[in-house]
Structures are given as structure tokens and as C-alpha cells.
Amino acid sequence: MDRVTHLISARDLAHSLHDVVVLDVRYQLGGPDGRLEYARGHVPGAHYVDLDTELAGPPGEGGRHPLPDPSVVEAALRRAGVDDHSRVVAMDGRESYAAARAWWVLRWLGLGAVRVLDGGFAAWQRADLPVSTETPDDGAGTFTARPGQLPVLDADAAARLAQTGVLLDSRAAERFRGEVEPIDPVAGRIPGAVSSPTSEWLAPDGTFRRDLAEHWRQVVADRDTSAVGAYCGSGVTAAHQVLALAEINVDAVLYPGSWSEWIRDPSRPVATGPTPG
Structure with missing residues (x-):
């Protein structure tokens, strides 16, 4: 059986630009506005989609980046020219943190053919590929959002x-x-979670490391991996871990609310310190 990958290299994307819709979702918490970065240069034909307002709902009871309103994502994808069978x-x-969030949200909404540019715009530039500053015209896509096509964890689950x-905590150790x-206003973790910083799933150049399966074995050691989930601060970088595991055929379920939702209920337990044992 051929290996299924959810990633695409810069060179392969360059050869496929005529047949795919590229979504530029550059985002950095507390950093420069991704839209400004997009305006300075992007993959030719790429459409910008905003993580805060289009790939997440408003902050609140569901955390800092709760699941988005499906109609908002649907409108963004139609603007980019996405149909139900588009390759995106x-x-x-x-590092593909925001791109992995987009990958997860689009699949949750029923879009099947979604990949992530491995290494992001930095990989595109390293390959000395064309860069554009032109914003493409809005498309006339017909994509219909069908939320619930991927499972999710709530706080109790x-x-x-x-x-x-195995519940992976994707934040820094x-x-x-x-x-x-x-x-977030409270420090700590969900009791029983396993530390698995997202940064450790990356190679130094920001691409996914090539020994994902070996790294996975080191993370879980002798734990039962029949059920796997992932969370982070707000459900963004944990999606990267879900994607990394999908690359090695491990199904992981995202907790979209993550730590920023968990701590909104003061009755929920909080663990600190090294992992016992």
C-alpha cells in the first residue's frame, strides 16, 4: 500500500499550483499580523485566511481559539474558490502550527483533500520559488461546510x-x-497528561522530522496507545501533533478548548511538577 501523506513539499506544490487552492494562514501569537506578512510576499495565487477570526471562534467559555462558526469558514473557503472536491x-x-490548525478545521468541516506545505513559506523561499505580492480576486467557490467529520474531545473526555x-500536552515542558x-492565568496541566512539546516534532528547518515513528515511541514509552488525544494552550499547536501522528497512521483526537478552556472551571483539577515515576 502506498503511504498516505498529509504534507507536500515546496517543489511538489510548485508543480501543482495550477490544480490546487493555496491558503496562506500565517499567524504568530503576539507577533506581526499575518496579513502584513502575506502582503509582503506569498505563494502566487494564495488566498489569505485569518486564524483568529476565520479558523476559530471568539475567545470565551470555549477557550482562546474555540471551534469556528462553520458558516464563517465556509465563506472564507468560497472566497478562495474552494469547492467540495477542491485540492487545498x-x-x-x-513550523506549520497554524497550517495544521487549518488542515484540521477543514477536515472537520468535511473537506477531504487537504495538505500542509511542509516547512511553510520559509521552505518555499529556500527553494528559490516565485513570490507574488498580488492579491488574487475573490473566487466563487461552492464548498458546503459539514461540521463534525472529525471527532473532538471535550473537557470531561x-x-x-x-x-x-494517552493525552498529549503539546506545550513547552x-x-x-x-x-x-x-x-493563561493558571499554570499546570491536566492530571495524567503526557508531555510532548510540539517543537520536538520538528526538524531544525521547521519541517516535520523524518523519524516521527521513532519519536512517537520515545514519547509514549510503554503506555497503552489504543486511544490518543492532544491538547495545548488553545487548540492550535495540538493540531500539529494530530497531523504528525496522522503521518505515521496514528489516529489522535483534538481537544479544541485545550488548557485555556480547562481552567475556566475552577473545579477541574490541575497538576504541576514533573510526571510522577
Whole structure:
């Protein structure tokens, strides 16, 4: 059986531009506006889609980046010319964190042919491929959003999975241990979660590391991997981990609300310090 990949290289994308819709979703928490980066240069024909307002709902009870209103994503995709059977490539600046969120949201809404540009715009530039500053005209796509095509975890399901399966915490190790918390008002982790920083699933150039299966074995050690989930601060970088695992045929379920939703209920337990044992 041929290996199924959810990634595409810059060179392969360059050869396929005539047959795909490219979504530029560059985003950096607290960093420069992705739309400004897009305006300075992007893959020719790419349409910009905003993570905060189009790939997530308003911050609130569901966390900092809750699931988006399907109609909002549908409108964004139609603007980009996406139909139900379009081939779509999502890309961001480098590490594919935002692109993985787009990949997950689009598949959750029923779009089947979605890939991520491995290494993002940085990989495109390293390959010395053409860059455009022209904004394409709005398309006339007919995509129809069908939410619920991927499973999700809520807080209760995440708590259970942390005790009965593997719940990956995709944040930096010091946030997992509760030593620092630069974003959310409470430090710590969901009890029973396994530390698995998203940055460790990447090669130094921002592409997905080539030994994903070996890294996965190191992360889970001898744990039961029959049920796997992932969370982070707000459901963005955890999607990267879901994508990385999909590359090695491991099904992982995203907890979209993640830590920023978990801590909104003060009755939910919080663990800190190193993992026992």
C-alpha cells in the first residue's frame, strides 16, 4: 500500500499550483499580523485566511481559539474558490502550527483533500520559488461546510483519556510542569497528561522530522496507545501533533478548548511538577 501523506513539499506544490487552492494562514501569537506578512510576499495565487477570526471562534467559555462558526469558514473557503472536491494546501510561515490548525478545521468541516506545505513559506523561499505580492480576486467557490467529520474531545473526555489512554500536552515542558505560564492565568496541566512539546516534532528547518515513528515511541514509552488525544494552550499547536501522528497512521483526537478552556472551571483539577515515576 502506498503511504498516505498529509504534507507536500515546496517543489511538489510548485508543480501543482495550477490544480490546487493555496491558503496562506500565517499567524504568530503576539507577533506581526499575518496579513502584513502575506502582503509582503506569498505563494502566487494564495488566498489569505485569518486564524483568529476565520479558523476559530471568539475567545470565551470555549477557550482562546474555540471551534469556528462553520458558516464563517465556509465563506472564507468560497472566497478562495474552494469547492467540495477542491485540492487545498494550507501554509504558514515556517513550523506549520497554524497550517495544521487549518488542515484540521477543514477536515472537520468535511473537506477531504487537504495538505500542509511542509516547512511553510520559509521552505518555499529556500527553494528559490516565485513570490507574488498580488492579491488574487475573490473566487466563487461552492464548498458546503459539514461540521463534525472529525471527532473532538471535550473537557470531561480529555480528563478520562488522560487516565485510560494517552493525552498529549503539546506545550513547552516548563508550561506542562507549571513552572511558567506566559499566556493563561493558571499554570499546570491536566492530571495524567503526557508531555510532548510540539517543537520536538520538528526538524531544525521547521519541517516535520523524518523519524516521527521513532519519536512517537520515545514519547509514549510503554503506555497503552489504543486511544490518543492532544491538547495545548488553545487548540492550535495540538493540531500539529494530530497531523504528525496522522503521518505515521496514528489516529489522535483534538481537544479544541485545550488548557485555556480547562481552567475556566475552577473545579477541574490541575497538576504541576514533573510526571510522577
